[in-house]
Amino acid sequence: MNHSKYTELAPGLTICRALTGLWQIADMERDGQKVDPFQGAKSMKAYVDAGFTTFDMADHYGSSEEIAGVFRKEYGKDASQLFTKWVPSPNRITKSQVREAVELALTRMQSEAIDLMQFHAWQYSHPSWVDSMFWLQELQEEGLIKHLGLTNFDTAHLSIVVNSGIKVVSNQVCFSLLDQRAGGTMSDFCLKHGVKLLAFGTVAGGFLSEKWLGKAEPVLDESLTWSQMKYKRFIDAAGGWEKFQALLRTLETLAKKHQVSISNVASKWIMDQPAVGGVIIGARLGQSAHIADNQKLFSFELDESDREAIRKIQRELTPIPGDCGDEYRKPPFLTASGDLSHHVESFPAPYPTKEGSDGRTKALSGTIWEDIAGFSRAVRKGNRILVSGTTATHGSKAMGGTDPGAQAHFILDKLEGAIQSLGGKLEDVVRTRIFIRNADQWEPISRAHGQRFAGIQPANTMVRADLIGDEYLVEMEAEAVVGS
Incomplete structure (x- = not known):
């Protein structure tokens, strides 16, 4: 196992194995008030100063790309690795739209080239996703993108991409103690073809923490953050609140043994999986930082008795159905809203x-x-x-x-x-x-x-x-x- 704080995701791209995810910027801005980009950039610098140099964002994570651009300008273009995603609507996409999307990200991030551009496809039956991948590859050859990755691709379609000669270095997927879909054929394929998994959801929106140990089951409504709404659905799909509490009790025992947090144990388990390049832990910039806690990820190792205790309690959970990314493409939709209403309006006919x-x-x-x-x-x-x-x-x-x-x-x-x-x-x-x-x-x-x-x-x-x-x-x- 690789216990270093850093790893080579691809030739010329070394990253921190605990990436900082900026998806909660969108939640922080859901009242229409944007995060101050200079304060956000200052919060990013605190992570970088602590060695957490890699950030993950997307075109729809509120103003995250703009905050990253201010950070890059104020604190140095070589101080970090800035990853983003392009999540186009499921309509027919033109070559010019692909270029416009990449150039918009570059403008927001105040960069000449994107370190890692990750692509999401809503509908595999619509051929535009294939065109988009080839056009992104052309922009990579042009120098606007350093590395290509995917997000929420299942094993079958990752295989189509790789075997069609499109070079991708990573696939960002949900992978946690609650959701082990990525641990089967997906991991086998990635290990065989040299693709790394970037795992999100490792702390389940904060549910995998002492805060929820022994607590009453929360009501799934707008009082929760978007992230909590999403992962409450995962908890329900994995067997419900009582089984989740049993998982927390097991993790608490291991956390006390190693003098770390429940979240540390949950993320460490995923970080140790052989196909995983890094785990993505969310941050609410300027509101809650977990820098000191995240440092502990690299202070301990899980031994075989720890791993067996986790495997034993996992066997009590209901497996999340399907393959990686299915939660965005077929019921049950394990999203904040329980459907795709926050993401897409409709799905067009694939062919004329x-x-x-x-x-x-x-x-x-x-x-x-x-x-x-x-x-x-x-x-x-x-x-x-x-x-x-x-x-x-x-x-x-x-x-x-x-x-x-x-x-x-x-x-x-x-x-x-x-x-x-x-x-x-x-x-x-x-x-x-x-x-x-x-x-x-x-x-x-x-x-x-x-x-x-x-x-x-x-x-x-x-x-x-x-x-x-x-x-x-x-x-x-x-x-x-x-x-x-």
Whole structure:
């Protein structure tokens, strides 16, 4: 295990393993009153002076980027590592919009290049997320971005990115004693491909602390901070307040043993996970600083008896369902509001559609083959949707590289996008057909299909076939009956 205070996230990028998260700036400003940027910058300097040199922010974390810009100007451009995120709306995104977003962040942060730009996609079935990643990569090559990362990507789509040749150094995800989703296939993939996890939620909005030990269950309403509202939902999903109190009691015992805080033990556990590059601990700049407490993260080690005590109490919790980032894409929405109302207004159709003269509606995904061969990605007539044989083609690119599972997941995104564009949903699918080039690759393709159609289980056929295009390992088609 790496117990140093610092680690190399990527070549040329050394960070503090306890990052300071500035998402609570948005909560502090929810009454419309902005944080004084000079006072905020002064608070940031106190963290840097204590060795906490790495900060995480986003385009929607209130004025956090502007505060970071003032800090950079007042206290030196090389004093810290400033990470941000771009979280665009789930509409069709243009190349110029990507540049504008990056340039806006640079202006706010008073910087020539972003240390780490992390990208969030709301809807994998909408192809704009793929375009955005390639355009961000172009801006990296231009020198406006030093390193690319992701935030809230699940394992399947991290695999699509990596196997498509897009170099990302990190994936920022929720990872805590309450939420162990990142500890399975996500960590395995990251370790194999050299991607580091940046873990947020390690102290669950402050719930994993002495403050809540033995306390009555709070009411989930606007009296809580946004962060507390969010993580109260995680507590409920993990089994409820009584089980949470049992977890706190176990952590209290370990904290007293090491003469540290419950929050220290909770964050240390995640920091010690092999795929984790750092943990992100929130700060309310100018209101509450945890510098002295955070220093203790590097003053002790958890031994095997500590780890077994934690594993034992974790087995009593209900696992958070799904993969990383699912809380932003499917129920249960583990957000402050319990839905996506604070984040997005609506989700547009992934593909354009055209009405035919005979009552049919066509969906077009824009691949070169649709024009060459004269076909639609999908056609709806009545309540029936037929999706053409689909490969991992995006424009003129083949996605997923030589990984059959990554190609399969990208194809399933396209199938879902076509069906959504015609008024259906994945649950309406009644039949799929899968054609594979190599018989020995059936399992990762089948597992991708099984992951996406779990609980739906349409009729299915898989056959080996000589696919057109050497780069394609799998092709799929689907039939759906809307309202089925």
